[in-house]
Amino acid sequence: MSGGELVVIGNGMVGQRFVDALRARDPEGGWRVTVLAEEDRPAYDRVRLSAYFDGVSADELNLHTPHEGVRLRLGEPAIAVDRERRVVSTAVGEYQYDALVLATGSYPFVPPVPGTELPGVFVYRTLDDLAAIRAYAGGRRVGAVIGGGLLGLEAANALRLLGLSTDVVEFAPRLMPVQVDQAGGAMLRRYVDDLGVRTHLGVATTAIRSGPDGGVAALELSDGTAIDADLVVVAAGIRPRDQLARDAGLPLGPRGGVLVDATCRTADERIWAIGECAAVDGTCHGLVAPGYATAEVVADRLVGGAATFPGADTATKLKLLGVDVASFGDAHGTTEGCLDVTFTDPATRVYAKLVLSDDARTLLGGVLVGDASAYPTLRASVGGPLPAAPLALLAPDGGGADAGALPATAQVCSCNAVTRGDVDAAIADGCADVAGLKSCTRAGTSCGSCVPMLKQLLDAAGVAQSSALCEHFDLSRRELFEIVQVRGIHTFSRLVAEHGRGRGCDICKPVVASILASLGAGHVLDGEQASLQDTNDHFLANLQRDGSYSVVPRIPGGEITPEKLIVIGEVARDFQLYTKITGGQRIDLFGARVEQLPQIWRRLVDAGFESGHAYGKALRTVKSCVGETWCRYGVQDSVGLAVALELRYRGLRAPHKLKSAVSGCARECAEARSKDFGIIATETGWNLYVGGNGGFRPRHADLFATDLSTEALVTLIDRFLIYYIRTADRLQRTAGWIEAMEGGLDHLRSVIVDDSLGLCADLDAAMARHVSSYSDEWRDVLDDPDRLRRYTSFVNAPEVPDPSITFVRERGQPMPAGGTQPITLGLPEVRR
Amino acid sequence: MNPTMTRSWTTVCTLDHLDPDRGVAALVDGVQVALFWTADGLFAIDNRDPVSGAYVLSRGIVGSRGGVPTLASPLHKQVYDLRSGDCLDLPGVAVARHDARCRNGLVEVRLRQEG
Numbered sequence: 027m028s029g030g031e032l033v034v035i036g037n038g039m040v041g042q043r044f045v046d047a048l049r050a051r052d053p054e055g056g057w058r059v060t061v062l063a064e065e066d067r068p069a070y071d072r073v074r075l076s077a078y079f080d081g082v083s084a085d086e087l088n089l090h091t092p093h094e095g096v097r098l099r100l101g102e103p104a105i106a107v108d109r110e111r112r113v114v115s116t117a118v119g120e121y122q123y124d125a126l127v128l129a130t131g132s133y134p135f136v137p138p139v140p141g142t143e144l145p146g147v148f149v150y151r152t153l154d155d156l157a158a159i160r161a162y163a164g165g166r167r168v169g170a171v172i173g174g175g176l177l178g179l180e181a182a183n184a185l186r187l188l189g190l191s192t193d194v195v196e197f198a199p200r201l202m203p204v205q206v207d208q209a210g211g212a213m214l215r216r217y218v219d220d221l222g223v224r225t226h227l228g229v230a231t232t233a234i235r236s237g238p239d240g241g242v243a244a245l246e247l248s249d250g251t252a253i254d255a256d257l258v259v260v261a262a263g264i265r266p267r268d269q270l271a272r273d274a275g276l277p278l279g280p281r282g283g284v285l286v287d288a289t290c291r292t293a294d295e296r297i298w299a300i301g302e303c304a305a306v307d308g309t310c311h312g313l314v315a316p317g318y319a320t321a322e323v324v325a326d327r328l329v330g331g332a333a334t335f336p337g338a339d340t341a342t343k344l345k346l347l348g349v350d351v352a353s354f355g356d357a358h359g360t361t362e363g364c365l366d367v368t369f370t371d372p373a374t375r376v377y378a379k380l381v382l383s384d385d386a387r388t389l390l391g392g393v394l395v396g397d398a399s400a401y402p403t404l405r406a407s408v409g410g411p412l413p414a415a416p417l418a419l420l421a422p423d424g425g426g427a428d429a430g431a432l433p434a435t436a437q438v439c440s441c442n443a444v445t446r447g448d449v450d451a452a453i454a455d456g457c458a459d460v461a462g463l464k465s466c467t468r469a470g471t472s473c474g475s476c477v478p479m480l481k482q483l484l485d486a487a488g489v490a491q492s493s494a495l496c497e498h499f500d501l502s503r504r505e506l507f508e509i510v511q512v513r514g515i516h517t518f519s520r521l522v523a524e525h526g527r528g529r530g531c532d533i534c535k536p537v538v539a540s541i542l543a544s545l546g547a548g549h550v551l552d553g554e555q556a557s558l559q560d561t562n563d564h565f566l567a568n569l570q571r572d573g574s575y576s577v578v579p580r581i582p583g584g585e586i587t588p589e590k591l592i593v594i595g596e597v598a599r600d601f602q603l604y605t606k607i608t609g610g611q612r613i614d615l616f617g618a619r620v621e622q623l624p625q626i627w628r629r630l631v632d633a634g635f636e637s638g639h640a641y642g643k644a645l646r647t648v649k650s651c652v653g654e655t656w657c658r659y660g661v662q663d664s665v666g667l668a669v670a671l672e673l674r675y676r677g678l679r680a681p682h683k684l685k686s687a688v689s690g691c692a693r694e695c696a697e698a699r700s701k702d703f704g705i706i707a708t709e710t711g712w713n714l715y716v717g718g719n720g721g722f723r724p725r726h727a728d729l730f731a732t733d734l735s736t737e738a739l740v741t742l743i744d745r746f747l748i749y750y751i752r753t754a755d756r757l758q759r760t761a762g763w764i765e766a767m768e769g770g771l772d773h774l775r776s777v778i779v780d781d782s783l784g785l786c787a788d789l790d791a792a793m794a795r796h797v798s799s800y801s802d803e804w805r806d807v808l809d810d811p812d813r814l815r816r817y818t819s820f821v822n823a824p825e826v827p828d829p830s831i832t833f834v835r836e837r838g839q840p841m842p843a844g845g846t847q848p849i850t851l852g853l854p855e856v857r858r
Numbered sequence: 859m860n861p862t863m864t865r866s867w868t869t870v871c872t873l874d875h876l877d878p879d880r881g882v883a884a885l886v887d888g889v890q891v892a893l894f895w896t897a898d899g900l901f902a903i904d905n906r907d908p909v910s911g912a913y914v915l916s917r918g919i920v921g922s923r924g925g926v927p928t929l930a931s932p933l934h935k936q937v938y939d940l941r942s943g944d945c946l947d948l949p950g951v952a953v954a955r956h957d958a959r960c961r962n963g964l965v966e967v968r969l970r971q972e973g
């Protein structure tokens with residue numbers, strides 16, 4: 027049998043993968059496929075479901091690809107299977123099959139306690155569930171999650187993101203009981219505590235109680251206590267959806283699920299089961315990787331192949347809470363005679379355990395909490411020899427865990443069952459980057475946790491990874507900078523014609539715009555340069571989610587006169603802007619429409635304000651503490667220096683934004699060590715720190731030079747900044763730039779202190795040019811009718827304000843009307 | 859499959875209101891349209907970013923991908939084929955395309971609406 031009518035019940039992750047896999051193996055279309063789906067939308071990425079609360083839209087989670095010869099019946103669940111007549115019936119019709127594939131997934135298990143039917147009690151499985159949770163959460167304050175496993179913690183994080191304080195109730199004595207051991211669970215709990223999520227361990231929920239409005243109000247626990255909750259998510263486990271099979275008289279697994287053999291076939295030779303609803307040799311798997319494996323097996327079998335289920339990889343990694351937790355292989359050490367090596371560091375809050383075979387030679391599994399950087403390599407080494415000595419592997423930076431040491435049989439990507447051998451073969455066939463490996467092998471296309479390892483394997487194979495900026499330029503930013511500088515090129519069109527191809531894109535155009543601006547090629551909105559600017563530079567303001575803009579005037583060092591404060595207040599009042607004090611010691615005014623920007627800036631410029639470059643990859647703020655002028659501990663004038671530095675470097679465009687701060691003594695109230703360049707006063711001068719940042723990957727700045735005079739300090743910063751601007755990669759902050767520099771800080775010192783490359787005079791001159799040619803971008807716009815004419819709502823109706831921008835008032839201020847999804851400022855590492 | 863309803867041409871502005879590779883927004887029969895003048899010609903699409911729902915596409919960056927003239931949304935950078943409106947990064951997502959032409963130095967737009 028390798029053709030005919032095929033019916034698939036369920037269009038979830040595995041059902042979709044099955045159809046993709048079958049179409050790839052059956053290009054002639056021997057099988058005509060009908061997919062019956064219960065949900066109203068085609069397959070989406072359930073694994074990343076929680077990202078929905080981070081502002082990722084339902085569209086972005088879509089996994090569905092349409093195929094010829096496959097009809098998808100959305101919102102049409104199968105009701106019964108008649109094995110004798112070989113038809114599946116739905117509410118609207120019957121579908122004849124020669125082969126039938128069950129891919130119905132699981133349903134959330136809801137424990138039988140009173141009150142689960144109350145309004146405000148939800149499960150966490152589908153996009154519709156999440157949309158209902160979001161809608162109900164509006165205006166409510168306290169949430170609770172029943173279940174402290176992987177899913178329960180994800181749900182708890184979701185409630186936090188929705189602004190609810192959150193309790194988690196877990197029956198087991200630790201969090202994530204399936205994946206981690208007692209010690210790991212204890213470490214994990216400390217992180218969860220820090221997030222403000224309260225945990226109740228070793229207790230069961232005995233009842234859910236309603237309040238006066240009829241909705242849920244509290245949980246009663248088995249220890250006699252109660253907790254308030256006006257929204258409850260039940261995440262207490264899942265059960266396979268095997269009802270159709272049960273009704274059709276097919277055998278089930280010992281704990282439910284459609285019983286299939288290693289070929290994923292049921293007792294009926296025309297019926298197969300895949301994904302979470304299948305009990306393969308009696309066991310159901312609640313993860314996507316084994317589900318994908320079953321999809322591949324059945325696709326292969328249906329075209330006459332002989333594939334069998336390869337066994338399940340149950341490795342898991344906690345996503346989204348910002349806590350590294352990973353568990354893989356025999357994490358609980360159940361293998362006869364196994365040994366374990368553990369490492370606990372309460373100070374850095376790292377716990378790690380490796381489970382080894384009785385001869386300590388083979389890695390069987392492990393648990394990592396607090397630092398899971400070694401996870402990809404370790405997981406791939408399970409069942410094989412250790413890639414390094416156990417202690418080196420457990421060292422917190424995962425330094426010993428290099429993918430280069432893995433054997434060819436090690437599974438590098440478990441989501442897609444790709445081995446190191448497969449990756450090496452693809453590299454030998456010419457794959458030269460991660461994108462290539464993804465499309466050749468599928469590795470890295472699901473959860474993404476193996477991507478760092480793909481990079482290491484490319485390195486290990488000696489493949490120099492392309493530094494090409496994008497499809498239009500084979501050069502890196504640094505190389506482009508040199509060309510622009512040396513050849514004196516002033517336009518993108520000439521640069522792309524002579525050194526690239528095509529018409530550019532949203533990657534290379536802003537890079538070139540930034541290079542031209544760094545080299546002082548005139549106003550950023552002039553002529554062709556205007557079309558290169560990134561979103562925010564386009565109108566010299568920060569684009570907001572509703573299409574309006576924010577305005578941030580510069581307040582050097584955070585020092586401001588009462589008169590200027592009043593002007594900001596008046597402007598905000600007159601234009602009805604939302605105001606907020608920023609984390610950078612200045613004031614942000616939100617909700618301005620394009621055509622209002624010049625009027626707002628006219629008022630601000632007339633009062634002596636200038637652009638704060640909050641929109642640019644440029645110097646942002648130089649924060650200050652109050653320093654010796656007022657503070658009883660201060661030893662230098664930190665505000666004075668901060669103001670001077672901010673005025674010196676204002677308007678300086680760079681590969682990424684630049685931040686700085688000056689503290690008046692070692693107590694460090696200005697947080698200078700979290701800045702690209704930070705200065706801390708000493709009794710005799712200034713200490714300079716470089717390469718710090720907060721944000722996505724926080725890093726403390728390194729001490730670069732001590733006890734400098736103000737003049738020597740400024741010279742070093744001048745050189746540091748220009749050297750960075752000339753040689754860093756696109757969107758590389760100073761921290762990454764220094765880390766990637768061969769020779770690191772010592773090399774940097776030799777270049778800008780000892781002048782080992784003979785560059786210093788040139789760097790000094792470049793900064794002098796910047797300082798003397800600075801002029802306020804906004805003033806320049808206001809003075810020029812040609813630049814001003816851009817600031818209109820509609821080219822044919824300049825007097826009509828954009829009707830899509832509307833506000834509601836909250837806490838006494840205007841806020842965007844129409845939904846308050848959380849904004850994503852940067853994606854945590856675990857997401858693709 | 860859906861019948862396409864065509865409307866009449868509306869004059870929007872003179873060509874010198876447009877800068878090469880930089881979009882503008884226009885109101886045509888109450889619909890917000892983003893208009894671009896690129897080396898491949900004039901293009902008009904809905905101003906509404908289908909992913910975020912904000913009316914901002916006129917402020918995106920114009921470019922090319924493998925020879926196809928493109929526009930990147932300014933909000934989250936999804937790239938659209940200016941000729942068809944199809945999103946090149948998200949399968950199944952597209953922005954409505956309208957007709958644009960230049961006659962006697964005047965830029966004209968005609969809405970194309972599925973309906």
Ligand code: SRM
Nearest residue numbers: 568576607608609610611612646719720721722723851852
């Ligand atoms: C307004 C403000 C939040 C606040 O209300 O306090 C803010 C708002 C934004 N931040 Fe921030 N950041 C603000 C302080 C910070 C800080 C704290 C600080 O500077 O002291 C940090 C961490 C410190 C750091 O940068 O190292 C911070 C780390 C980020 C990051 C992550 C950077 C990283 O290297 O990982 C981004 C994303 C990026 O730049 O690519 C970001 C990006 C943004 C953007 C520009 C996102 C965007 O492109 O739309 C937001 C613009 C809002 C607007 O329209 O004005 N913001 N942001 C703060 C403005 C300070 C100012 O006056 O300029």
Ligand SMILES: Cc1cc2nc3c(=O)[nH]c(=O)nc-3n(C[C@H](O)[C@H](O)[C@H](O)COP(=O)(O)OP(=O)(O)OC[C@H]3O[C@@H](n4cnc5c(N)ncnc54)[C@H](O)[C@@H]3O)c2cc1C
Nearest residue numbers: 036038039040041064072103104130131301302312313314
């Ligand atoms: C929030 C969350 C986070 C997760 N995180 C991870 C993770 O990090 N790692 C991991 O490996 N796994 C994770 N999972 C599990 C993973 O999503 C599942 O293993 C995977 O989706 C299983 O795929 P499936 O196709 O078997 O089932 P599903 O994706 O559930 O699809 C089954 C589909 O069948 C439909 N259906 C059911 N009955 C019928 C019927 N009678 N007729 C028609 N259609 C029907 C259902 O409506 C559903 O759309 C997570 C799950 C959730 C909910």
Ligand code: SF4
Nearest residue numbers: 651657660690691695
């Ligand atoms: S850093 Fe020092 S001088 Fe500045 S406010 Fe703090 S204690 Fe005072």
Ligand code: FES
Nearest residue numbers: 439441472473474
């Ligand atoms: S391990 Fe998940 S994508 Fe490779």
